[in-house]
Amino acid sequence: MKNVIIGGGISGMLTGYELVKKGEEVLILEKEEILGGLLATDTISQIPIERFYHHIFKTDKKAVKLIKDLGLIDKLKWFDSSMSIYFDDKFYPFRKPIDLVKFKPISLLDRVRTGLITLYLQKNRNGEKLSNIPAYLWIKKYGGKQAYEVIWKPLLVSKFGKYYKQVSMTWLWGRIYLRASSTEGQEEKLGYLTGSFGSILERLTDKIKQKGGIIKTDVKVSKISRKRSGLEIRYNDKIVGTDRVIICTSNDQMAKMIEKLGNKKIQKKLNQVNYIGAINLLFSTKQNLVDYYWNNINDMKSPFVALVKHSQLVGKYNGNHIYYLGAYVSEEDVLFSKSNQQIKQIFFDYLKKICPKFNQKEVKEVKIFKSSRAQQITDTNYSQKIMDIKTGIENVYFLNFSQIYPWDRGLNWAIDKVDELMELL
């Protein structure tokens, strides 16, 4: 085999597609029963949908180009975004500058400071200079203590859990800077593919297979070793030989796989990156619970941090509203190991508190999805932890979302990394 790709998420699938286009032999090995990794889909109300909420921004030019190249552009629709912050028993609209002016939970002085720092971060092109400063300290200093407690701290804790104090200001800058660029006037548009982003994976699968590529699911790669004739990949109880391997899994998985290749320095570097996991509860109901698409739940006692009303963005599915309740939770957190039944009850009890009209009996369908490697922790010396695509181990390449920085990891940047890889091969 010329190329073995480990991991059938978007990075691995796209790498496979680019290689078969060049006429190369490809074998993709994916440990789960279905392809897609964090972008994998399921169904709700008989309609395909992502396990974890997804949309793209106007700035995601590479994602749009891929969608076009795959012949899916007519399915890409742009929708008006809407957002709120839930605080102290109320959903406050939070999209336009005027919403900040009216946001009474913080003092007028802190509202002005929040407006000014947001503007500064939107206009500043050199956010990488802030990389050694913890975001929470910068925000507290310049945005005011009250604004930090009400707006920013919940944002950091919600995304990074126990690691929130380590997160670099560059990461926060990247989010605000890019988000501003994707806004037209005061309106932000979000893109969604009718039929789900899973259509991208389906098209990639078809095209890889048409060109002779092989895709195997339900196969977990355990070891890579070197033989005189090349590399050997061990998965389940099988072995396959290859000239080149491209590993598209999380860093810790990579570190385990390359143990036999004997490069302790690389293994150590890979293991320096910490991850946080995610839980998404997806449900359908006839009930209209909120008026906004994206709702940040800024209550530190809430078991979930985002209430995402998918149907607000794209419309109802077979007459039902579709919601996600999303949490970033570390694998060691007790919530992560709770049963789906327990998670459902914990999430729904809290939902009832913030949306008193929520009636669990009216819920049609519920699905719960977990990933233990959902987001890398972009701490203050993160740029030094990033592993190069070209590892230094002959014919072994790494490609994953931990290499995406300072931008927030996502579909667009995964495509960007695959482009980088192709230039190296």
Ligand SMILES: Cc1cc2nc3c(=O)[nH]c(=O)nc-3n(C[C@H](O)[C@H](O)[C@H](O)COP(=O)(O)OP(=O)(O)OC[C@H]3O[C@@H](n4cnc5c(N)ncnc54)[C@H](O)[C@@H]3O)c2cc1C
């Ligand atoms: C809650 C949430 C919301 C998100 N929202 C958005 C969004 O709105 N827009 C956006 O653009 N992006 C979003 N993302 C990010 C996006 O989903 C990811 O950046 C992208 O899917 C990562 O793809 P990947 O292939 O790099 O990694 P992954 O999807 O993690 O793929 C890695 C694959 O490797 C496999 N694997 C691991 N170990 C092995 C092994 N030993 N053998 C074989 N296979 C193995 C895994 O099963 C997995 O399929 C979101 C992510 C989450 C968690």
